[in-house]
Every structure is written in structure tokens, then in C-alpha cells.
Amino acid sequence: MRKPMKFSVLLAIMLGMLLFVSQLAIAKEQAQEWEVINPAGTVQIKQEQLAPRINTLEGKTIVLRWNGKHNGDNFLDRIAELLKEKIPSAKVIKLYEVDKSTIKISGSMAESTRIAQVIKGLKADIVIAAQTD
Amino acid sequence: MAFVDVSHPMGMISLPEIRAKADEAFPKIVQMATTWKPNVTAVQKITPAYPAERIKFKGTYEALNKMFYDKGLSIGLPIIPPTPEKVAAMLKGTTRKPGEIVWTVPPKMGQLTVELVAAYGVMAGSKPEHMPLLLAVVKALSSTDYDWRGSSTTTAPTNPIIIINGPILDELGIGYSTGALGGEMPVNISVGYFINLVGDIIGGSVPPENDKSTQGSRGDLVAVVIGENEKLNPWKQSYAVDQGFKPTDSVVTAYSAYMGSNNVDHTSVKGEELLNTLAAGLAGGASGISSCLTHMDRGYAVTNRVKFAFLFLGPEHADTIYKDFRTKKSVSEYLVKKTVLPFWMYGPDLCKPPKEFGPWDANTPIPRFTGPEQVRFIVTGGPGKQSQIWPTFTTVTKPVSVIVEK
Incomplete structure (x- = not known):
């Protein structure tokens, strides 16, 4: 009766050691050398001719652009009042009053281009736009 | 600027x-x-989009994941390392050239090559045989009708939605039955994860700088990817076939959605009764930004916001509706008629009924939609009395459907 019991105890110890060793292997995951593809991608950068800068608003044509977001028109209306009061020689054009098709989030490059063309047609020296939320 | x-x-x-x-x-x-x-700097040396550079790193798998996250090359879930061997194996799933640029991803305008589609596929857990599906998804998302730029930078919690139809469902094991939008759907999950890896890493739509979503959404981590349960569609015509594709075509449909809601109707016996409760959900979806009397064929405007929605009808709900509505068009027409809100429930300035609408006051019920093409649906999921309602993000032009080209 004793021999089988000794054997069982020995077997239990061996199994326990095996489990312990395997757990140690998991805990000590070895560092390895990796080579991976960098998924960051690239961005194509083009050199563009900058628009001329202005150093005064006196006598300039200032276009105010509203994208339809709540209160952007009210904000720009007040800016227009202040421009007329402080810089009376400036010509202020509210794009959202002269061309209502521009009151929008463009949503695409094509529509952005179209709106930019409308502004260009107004011979703007500078555009002030409201991006409200 | x-x-x-x-x-x-x-x-x-x-x-x-x-x-x-x-x-x-x-x-x-x-x-x-x-x-x-503006700061004028010398033009930097342009790095070619292909081949992608390689990173050498010594460390454990856990450390590699941390390095990816720290460098902005993953979005918080673990990734499978995109080793050159695994990426090369993925590329065998397509005949497209690895250097081909398939999408310049807003807002950062990063160039996504076929090679990087394969790399992101590996990272997300996709298999080589998924490459045609991933490329079709990219084609749909890159359509201007989808408005990825607006969708990925808005303060709204947008969810990319991908609906899949056709033989590819069973060929790849795409989930379309019980729990299709949950776990244990490895293809749906890997495609959904792939989409947001691309959007955040190549596209740069990362909070709080470029992704301005106030709370965000889980769909912005793993996008909503679901197959239609075509076998249990009582109308025997899938969404893709509605759109003019053949039943033998494998088709991906994509659009950007506001958060979905659920219809849990256990008691309606007649089709009309169930459509009435679905109309209640449709009327309330994307509240605050939805306009009244919207038109599918008109562009974005303050008075034409949220111009379509999808229903994901559970098969049992679909059967209930089918008993009384034998055509899909009749379902949509009924819902257009019943999806109404009293004027006072619309946001200020968003509902301006035209003269031909007739007299109205604050309590007048006013429909959100005007045409059946604005209420679309698929049959999906398994047994149960549940359906989902997913209204479109406001600047989306229309859902984009493309064939999966093998």
C-alpha cells in the first residue's frame, strides 16, 4: 500500500515542477529582433507660390465667409460692423449675403474650389471665415 | 492660413x-x-510612398506594441506585427501593384499604397484572401460622396458603416447572423479595425487635434461592418441588387453614420404596427441636427441635413413587415409618410416648410423625408425581435456601393 502512495507523491511533485517551469517561461518572454513595415505612410508636399501678404486693412476688400454653422453669421456681422467703424476705407463683402450657395461646409475639394473661385471673383485682398461649433 | x-x-x-x-x-x-x-521652409526631400520604410526593433511582443502606440502607429488595441513576410503574404491576395496609391487619406493627406493596405490588414488580423475586400472598402471610403474628411474630423461621434452583400459573405465567413456586430466575428472585426487604423494613422484623424469628436464612439475604434442575411430576406432581393448589382456580385456599401439606436418591438403583429414603432425611432435619430422635408438629390444645406437612414431589420421583424408589405418600396414609402416630428421638435432654423406644404404651426407633424430612396434597409442578424436604425452623417451625399474585384 505504501509504494503506490510514494509514487503518487513523486508524480505530483514532478507535475508541479513542470507547471512551475512552464510558468517561468511565460513570465520571462525573451526580447527578440523585429523587422516591421512602418505603416505611417508619406505625405506629398508641393511647393506653392504664396499669396501676397498685406500689412494694413485700409482700402482693402475684405470678404467674410460663413460656413452655415450656428452663430457664425452673427459673429461675422459684428466683425463687419467693427470693420466699418474702425476702418471705414475698407470694402467689406458678406459672402453669405451676396452668394447664398456658399453658405455650407464644402464637403469636397471640388466644392471648396468652387467657393474659392467665387471669392476670387470678388477680388478679395483677404478673407475672414468663421469656423464655429 | x-x-x-x-x-x-x-x-x-x-x-x-x-x-x-x-x-x-x-x-x-x-x-x-x-x-x-507663414513659415517658409525649404522643400524637404520627398520620401517615396513605396516601398514603405522598415523599422528594426528589439524587444518583446508587448514592447513592440507599446512602441507602435507611442509612435502613433496604432490606436490602442494590440496589433499583429506587420513583418515583411506577413505583408508579402497579404500582397499575394491581390494582383494590384504594391506601389499603387489607392487613397490620399484626409485630413493629413497621407498616401495609402496597396502595400500599406496589406500592412494594415496584417495589423488588424486580416488574411491574404481578404485583400480584395479591403481594397473595395478603401475605394468606397475614398469616394467624395462619403466625405471622409468631414466624418473623421467632426465633433460628432461618427461610425463608418460597411454593408456587405453577395457570395463573398459565405466565401470569407463574414458575420450576418446572430451577433454579427459583436465579438467572435473575425472578418467583420478585422475589417472594422483596419478602417480605423488607416483613418487615424495614414489620415491623421487623432483626438484631440484632428479628430474633434466630443465623446467619440466605439465605431471609431472598430468600424461597423455587417453582412446582409440574404437567405432570410423575405423580399428575396438584397440591398446590392436593389442598387442594380447582380446577385452574383460581391458588393461593399459604405456611408458615415451618427450613432445608431435600437428598435425592440416584441408586440406588433401587423406590418404597419411594427413600421410605426420603427418610424418613431427614425424620427428621433440624430436629433437636434436633422432637418424636415429633406431631399436625397439635394446637397448639404442647413435645411437638408441627415437626408437618409438605414434600418438593419432583424429577420423576424422583416417577416412581420413582409406579411403586409410585399415590396421594399412600399415599406420605405410607408416609413417616409410616418416618420414625422411636430415642428417644435426640430432644431431652430432646420425646418422651413415650403409654401406648398400648407399652413402649419408648432404642433403640426412634419415629415423628415420626402422620398422612399431616403429610407433604406437590409435584413441582418439572427432570431429575435430587434432592429437597428443608423442615420447618416449630415454631409454624406449618398451611400457608396462598389464591387469587390478579385
């Missing part, structure tokens, strides 16, 4: 408050208008 920061909020405040903000900002606007100059 020069920016003047005006502190939030600007919307949803009174006229005196917004005028006061303009007064405060005015001197800064004048200063920026007359003194700001």
Missing part, C-alpha cells in the same frame, strides 16, 4: 454673447490679418 482662437462655445449661445465674443476677438483678427506670415 492664420487662425484666431475664440473659446468654445460659439454655437448655442445668445446674440449678445456671440457679439461680445466678436468684440473680444476683433483686435486679434486685425493683428493676424496684417502681421501674420
Whole structure:
């Protein structure tokens, strides 16, 4: 009766050691050398001719652009009042009053281009736009 | 471009408050208008989009994942390392050239090559045989009708939605039955994860700088990817076939959605009764931004917001509806008629009924939609009395459907 019991105890110890060793292997995951593809991608950068800068608003044509977001028109209306009061020689054009098709989030490059063309047609020296939320 | 920061909020405040903000900002606007100059730097050496550079790293798998996250090359879930061997194996799933640029992803305008589609596929857990599906998804997302730029940078919690039809469902084991939008759907999950890896890493739509979503959504981590349960569709015609594709075509449909809601109707016996409760959900979806009397064929405008929605009908709900509505068009027409809100429930300025609508007051019920093409649906999921309602993000032009080209 004793021999089988000794054997069982020995077997239990061996199994326990095996489990312990395997757990140690998991805990000590070895560092390895990796080579991976960098998924960051690239961005194509083009050199563009900058628009001329202005150093005064006196006598300039200032276009105010509203994208339809709540209160952007009210904000720009007040800016227009202040421009007329402080810089009376400036010509202020509210794009959202002269061309209502521009009151929008463009949503695409094509529509952005179209709106930019409308502004260009107004011979703007500078555009002030409201991006409200 | 020069920016003047005006502190939030600007919307949803009174006229005196917004005028006061303009007064405060005015001197800064004048200063920026007359003194700001862009930083002009020499053109940097342009790195070719292909082949992608390789990273060498020594460490454990856990450390590699941390390095990816720290460098902005993953979005918080673990990734499978895109080793050159695994990426090469993925590329065997397509005949497209690895250097082909398939999407310049807004807002950062990063160039996504076929090679990088394969790399992101590996990272997300996709298999080589998924490459045609991934490329079709990219084609749909890159359509201007989808408006990825607006969807991925808005303050709204947008969810990319991908609906899949056709033989590819069973060929790849795409989930379309019980729990299709949950776990244990490895293809749906890997495609959904792939989409947001591409959007955040190549596209740069990362909070809080470019992704401005106020709370975000889980769909912005693993996108909503679901197959139609075509076998249990009582109308025997899939969404893709509705759109003019053949039943033998494998088709991906994509659009950007506001958060979905659920219809849990256990008691309606007649089709009309169930459609009435679905109409209630449709009417309330994307509340606050939805316009009345919207038109599918008109572009974005304050008075034409949220111009379509999808229903994901559970098969049992679909059967209930089919008993009384034998055509899909009749379902949509009924829902257009019943999806109404009293005028006072629309956001200010968003509902302006035209003269031909007739007299109305604050309590007049006014429909959200005008045409059946604005209420679309698929049959999906398994047994149960559940359906989902997913309204479109406001600047989406229309859902984009493309064939999966093998």
C-alpha cells in the first residue's frame, strides 16, 4: 500500500515542477529582433507660390465667409460692423449675403474650389471665415 | 492660413454673447490679418510612398506594441506585427501593384499604397484572401460622396458603416447572423479595425487635434461592418441588387453614420404596427441636427441635413413587415409618410416648410423625408425581435456601393 502512495507523491511533485517551469517561461518572454513595415505612410508636399501678404486693412476688400454653422453669421456681422467703424476705407463683402450657395461646409475639394473661385471673383485682398461649433 | 482662437462655445449661445465674443476677438483678427506670415521652409526631400520604410526593433511582443502606440502607429488595441513576410503574404491576395496609391487619406493627406493596405490588414488580423475586400472598402471610403474628411474630423461621434452583400459573405465567413456586430466575428472585426487604423494613422484623424469628436464612439475604434442575411430576406432581393448589382456580385456599401439606436418591438403583429414603432425611432435619430422635408438629390444645406437612414431589420421583424408589405418600396414609402416630428421638435432654423406644404404651426407633424430612396434597409442578424436604425452623417451625399474585384 505504501509504494503506490510514494509514487503518487513523486508524480505530483514532478507535475508541479513542470507547471512551475512552464510558468517561468511565460513570465520571462525573451526580447527578440523585429523587422516591421512602418505603416505611417508619406505625405506629398508641393511647393506653392504664396499669396501676397498685406500689412494694413485700409482700402482693402475684405470678404467674410460663413460656413452655415450656428452663430457664425452673427459673429461675422459684428466683425463687419467693427470693420466699418474702425476702418471705414475698407470694402467689406458678406459672402453669405451676396452668394447664398456658399453658405455650407464644402464637403469636397471640388466644392471648396468652387467657393474659392467665387471669392476670387470678388477680388478679395483677404478673407475672414468663421469656423464655429 | 492664420487662425484666431475664440473659446468654445460659439454655437448655442445668445446674440449678445456671440457679439461680445466678436468684440473680444476683433483686435486679434486685425493683428493676424496684417502681421501674420507663414513659415517658409525649404522643400524637404520627398520620401517615396513605396516601398514603405522598415523599422528594426528589439524587444518583446508587448514592447513592440507599446512602441507602435507611442509612435502613433496604432490606436490602442494590440496589433499583429506587420513583418515583411506577413505583408508579402497579404500582397499575394491581390494582383494590384504594391506601389499603387489607392487613397490620399484626409485630413493629413497621407498616401495609402496597396502595400500599406496589406500592412494594415496584417495589423488588424486580416488574411491574404481578404485583400480584395479591403481594397473595395478603401475605394468606397475614398469616394467624395462619403466625405471622409468631414466624418473623421467632426465633433460628432461618427461610425463608418460597411454593408456587405453577395457570395463573398459565405466565401470569407463574414458575420450576418446572430451577433454579427459583436465579438467572435473575425472578418467583420478585422475589417472594422483596419478602417480605423488607416483613418487615424495614414489620415491623421487623432483626438484631440484632428479628430474633434466630443465623446467619440466605439465605431471609431472598430468600424461597423455587417453582412446582409440574404437567405432570410423575405423580399428575396438584397440591398446590392436593389442598387442594380447582380446577385452574383460581391458588393461593399459604405456611408458615415451618427450613432445608431435600437428598435425592440416584441408586440406588433401587423406590418404597419411594427413600421410605426420603427418610424418613431427614425424620427428621433440624430436629433437636434436633422432637418424636415429633406431631399436625397439635394446637397448639404442647413435645411437638408441627415437626408437618409438605414434600418438593419432583424429577420423576424422583416417577416412581420413582409406579411403586409410585399415590396421594399412600399415599406420605405410607408416609413417616409410616418416618420414625422411636430415642428417644435426640430432644431431652430432646420425646418422651413415650403409654401406648398400648407399652413402649419408648432404642433403640426412634419415629415423628415420626402422620398422612399431616403429610407433604406437590409435584413441582418439572427432570431429575435430587434432592429437597428443608423442615420447618416449630415454631409454624406449618398451611400457608396462598389464591387469587390478579385
